[in-house]
Amino acid sequence: MAGKETPTRVMLTETELPTAWYNILPDLPSELPPPLHPMTKEPLGPEDLAPLFPMGLIEQEVSPQPQIDIPGEVLDIYKLYRPTPLHRAYRLEAALETPARIFYKNESVSPAGSHKPNTAIAQAYYNKKEGVKRLTTETGAGQWGSALALACKLFDLELKVYMVKVSFEQKPYRRAMMEVWGADVVPSPTDTTDAGRAVLAEDPNCPGSLGIAISEAVEMAFQDPEARYSLGSVLNHVCLHQTVIGIEAREQMAKIDAYPDIVIGCVGGGSNFSGMAFPFMKDKFAGKEVRAIAVEPTACPTLTKGKYEYDYGDQAEMAPIVKMYTLGHKFVPSPIHAGGLRYHGDAPILSLLVKEGLMDAVAYPQTAIFEAAMTFARTEGMIVAPETAHAVKCAIDEALRCKESGESKDILFNLSGHGLLDLKGYEEYIAGNMTD
């Protein structure tokens, strides 16, 4: 609730950096349906996942521990950009003439420009520790690929990135970033994997999707005993690593005697939203009133229009089958600018919480989110990523709702990344050429 004026930025010192991630698994209101083997359809055991992930991460996937210590080497790298600032969006509030207070957690200050290094660094660490030589991965807009490229460089691992073709063409500079950090980047679908060849045989002009790129990266990891696969979202351990966002934000809000009425994040696979919201959900499970809203594109409306059912994590049916909100693993979303939100499914934990009515979801079309991003850039200054613009749009809508009702709610959203390499979308919007 609104109280005394707050600083424009609330900072934490390096010594206040969280030393443990929050594991929501033991606190969930009902049991998470187990992931199934893509071939046998039986529940997956650790040995099934071992060709893909190091044991340290497999353990985190099912850990009953309420907190998991962040290894010292991971903390040392986090210190390059963490703790990240919490901002009060005074200028946006004034422009909207809202009685609401709007706060945002700025994850764009990482070297890669988004929240993705929070898990990339942890994943590279556990792989390195277990003797893995190289990683394979997929990337949409290139935010994840660049984060993992950075992490692999810092832990001296090789990296091969399958970048969704439409993004590869739209975002040449993200590819350059990955190459600066030493990664090998190819546009997906490629003709170097069975999964890629099968897609190209049906549609030689396929724009690609995260589902297809995942199939390619998984296939390559399976073939190489010294390689493992790394996923930038969806999985429990990824959401776990991202909880540093919400833990810090909760602490920063507490420093100014505030607590959010509403917590907002954009959702591709669900990792930044989960990371921001889960520490607040812990309070909600204990009876605190807080509303969490997941925001997705109408072009890929998994939570708002998808079905809650078991589905494959990838197009080629090689990745585990998990229970989640899904549009079907063959769904190829139209090539919107928010490439990182073009995934057919969602994190199983997040899906469960939405299914149980504990979290809400909304969807917006592309022009509406760019309009919101323009308002944000012209008030707060920051040019956000098209993915992040979904969260901005929702925060603005909630603030305008407060203006109508006269309520002075505290709205907190996660600014998951900057858009300085996504200016093509802004250019199209300004020229009036953008379509939904």
Ligand SMILES: Cc1ncc(COP(=O)(O)O)c(C=O)c1O
């Ligand atoms: C800046 C940014 N925000 C959000 C996302 C969506 O991913 P997730 O839902 O895992 O946070 C991405 C994905 O690439 C991204 O780059």
